[in-house]
Amino acid sequence: MAAKKRGTKSGNRSGGVGGSKWEDHLTRQARAENYPARSVYKLKEIQQKFHVIKKADVVLDLGCAPGSWLLYASEQTGPNGRVFGIDIQAVTIDLPKHVSAIQADILEMTDESFFDQIAGCAVVLSDMAPATTGRKDVDAFRSFELCRMALETVDRFLMEKGHFVCKIFQGNDFARFEKQVKKRFAECRVFKPESCRKQSKEIYIIAKQKRAT
Ligand SMILES: C[S@@+](CC[C@H](N)C(=O)[O-])C[C@H]1O[C@@H](n2cnc3c(N)ncnc32)[C@H](O)[C@@H]1O
Numbered sequence: 001m002a003a004k005k006r007g008t009k010s011g012n013r014s015g016g017v018g019g020s021k022w023e024d025h026l027t028r029q030a031r032a033e034n035y036p037a038r039s040v041y042k043l044k045e046i047q048q049k050f051h052v053i054k055k056a057d058v059v060l061d062l063g064c065a066p067g068s069w070l071l072y073a074s075e076q077t078g079p080n081g082r083v084f085g086i087d088i089q090a091v092t093i094d095l096p097k098h099v100s101a102i103q104a105d106i107l108e109m110t111d112e113s114f115f116d117q118i119a120g121c122a123v124v125l126s127d128m129a130p131a132t133t134g135r136k137d138v139d140a141f142r143s144f145e146l147c148r149m150a151l152e153t154v155d156r157f158l159m160e161k162g163h164f165v166c167k168i169f170q171g172n173d174f175a176r177f178e179k180q181v182k183k184r185f186a187e188c189r190v191f192k193p194e195s196c197r198k199q200s201k202e203i204y205i206i207a208k209q210k211r212a213t
Pocket residue numbers: 014015036037039040062063064065066067068069070086087088089104105106107127128129130131146
């Protein structure tokens with residue numbers, strides 16, 4: 001992809017590329033390619049392996065700030081698609097015309113006009129992560145709560161035969177969540193992208209072909 005100035009702002013707890021003790025070659029690569037976070041390479045690996053996003057798709061990105069997945073997903077849909085994002089934090093980068101993001105808590109969403117726009121979307125992505133506490137059990141439980149909301153969003157808005165990508169922290173509830181996803185989709189895989197930090201407990205569920213309800 002040709003690097004293009006996107007007016008990124010630096011530094012945040014979502015793995016932004018503003019420079020920190022966590023900086024590595026992917027952080028630098030993201031900065032050089034004008035993505036606001038290195039997490040873009042996780043979605044890129046997922047897309048290259050599982051082909052979840054097609055041209056002209058409508059995509060919903062849960063936990064979209066600072067905006068790397070929004071940008072990458074918008075490149076995959078092209079301008080005939082639409083990409084919608086939600087995050088409790090504001091997305092401050094410049095976005096292409098076919099991308100929009102709202103600042104809201106997934107646990108308290110009430111915006112009916114937003115619901116109208118995302119109804120029947122082809123893909124739901126969730127890279128949501130709770131603010132970590134350092135206590136693995138607490139963090140895993142909070143991650144599970146966000147995943148549960150992502151799955152409710154899938155039930156409500158994802159079209160039949162649509163696809164779902166969801167980050168979850170490995171913990172006690174992982175197997176239960178995987179089972180719930182398997183019930184709803186014809187295909188379900190668990191995948192840890194190479195670009196995840198080695199010490200991270202995060203893993204992705206890739207679910208394809210939502211079953212008819
Ligand atoms: C790892 S970051 C996402 C990075 C994003 N995929 C990117 O590439 O730019 C996780 C995001 O989940 C968001 N998040 C956490 N809890 C949330 C909630 N209840 N509702 C919406 N977003 C939430 C955080 O604010 C954070 O921006």
